[in-house]
Amino acid sequence: MASYWISLKDLPSAGEDYRVVEQAVWEDPIAEFNLPYTVTESLQADTHISPQDKGYLIQGDFRGAIQIPCDRCAEPSGLLLAAHFSIFEESDPSLSEEDLLGPKFLYLENDIWFLDLAGVLWEQFLLNLPFKHVCSEQCRGICPVCGSNLNLGSCGCEAEEGDPRLAVFRSLKIE
Ligand SMILES: [Zn+2]
Ligand SMILES: [Zn+2]
Numbered sequence: 001m002a003s004y005w006i007s008l009k010d011l012p013s014a015g016e017d018y019r020v021v022e023q024a025v026w027e028d029p030i031a032e033f034n035l036p037y038t039v040t041e042s043l044q045a046d047t048h049i050s051p052q053d054k055g056y057l058i059q060g061d062f063r064g065a066i067q068i069p070c071d072r073c074a075e076p077s078g079l080l081l082a083a084h085f086s087i088f089e090e091s092d093p094s095l096s097e098e099d100l101l102g103p104k105f106l107y108l109e110n111d112i113w114f115l116d117l118a119g120v121l122w123e124q125f126l127l128n129l130p131f132k133h134v135c136s137e138q139c140r141g142i143c144p145v146c147g148s149n150l151n152l153g154s155c156g157c158e159a160e161e162g163d164p165r166l167a168v169f170r171s172l173k174i175e
Contacts, residue, residue, distance in 0.1 A: 004118035006049065008056060008091075008106075015050025015057075018117060025118045026064075026125055040078065041065035045121050055090040056106065056113070058120055071132045072141035073149050083128045087120065 004025055006018065021044045030037050043064030050057050061084050067076040089103040091113050104123075105116040140150035148155035 004116070004121075006115045006117050008049070008051070008113040008115055011049065011051050011056075013051060015048050018047045018049060020045045020047065020117065020121060025121050029122050036069050036076075038067040038076065039064065040067050041080075043081070043125070045124075047117065047120075049115065049117075052088065054092065055088055055103070056115065057086065057088050058105075058115070058117075059086045060084070060121075060124075062121060062124060068129070068133055070135035070139055072134050072139045073151055074142065075135055075149065075151075077133065077135035079130070079133060081125070081128055083124065085124050085127075089115070 004020065004022070021042065023039060023042060025045075026043045027039060029035075030039075041064050043062065043066075045060050045062035047058060047060030050059075061082075063080075063082040065078060065080050068079050069075065070077045089106045091103065091106055091108075105119045107114045107116065135151075142148060143150055143155045143157050145157040146155050148157075
């Protein structure tokens with residue numbers, strides 16, 4: 001995974017802006033995890049990191065566009081990404097990495113805190129993917145019998161009349 005480590009040692013009290021346009025931040029994990037996403041409009045993030053009383057506040061906006069498979073027909077379909085995020089990471093050296101309450105993206109080395117900004121941005125990318133994505137609300141999906149894409153036309157398979165396991169009940173006569 002692309003690393004984008006920011007040393008927080010000399011971070012001014014007002015914070016600092018970081019613009020991330022390196023596509024590897026997103027494209028490396030997409031390739032590494034073999035995810036079916038294609039970046040079609042460069043992803044970029046404008047972030048602001050500011051020191052707080054007991055940690056760091058990471059705020060930002062990211063945007064871009066990708067293609068992802070439709071949940072019904074599996075064809076690649078465009079998805080615009082645009083999101084704002086704001087996360088707080090506590091910089092308490094007594095919290096170990098194994099501690100669930102500990103920071104996810106901060107690392108302490110030789111008394112200097114480092115922020116894994118690429119990790120933050122990859123997580124934000126994943127959090128902003130829709131649970132279900134359809135190419136269009138009218139998408140007809142694929143035929144459950146032959147697997148044809150029904151958006152391209154009817155495949156000629158017999159339409160199932162309800163659940164076949166219930167057919168026996170439909171033919172029962174009530175006496
Ligand atoms: Zn579709
Ligand atoms: Zn069919």
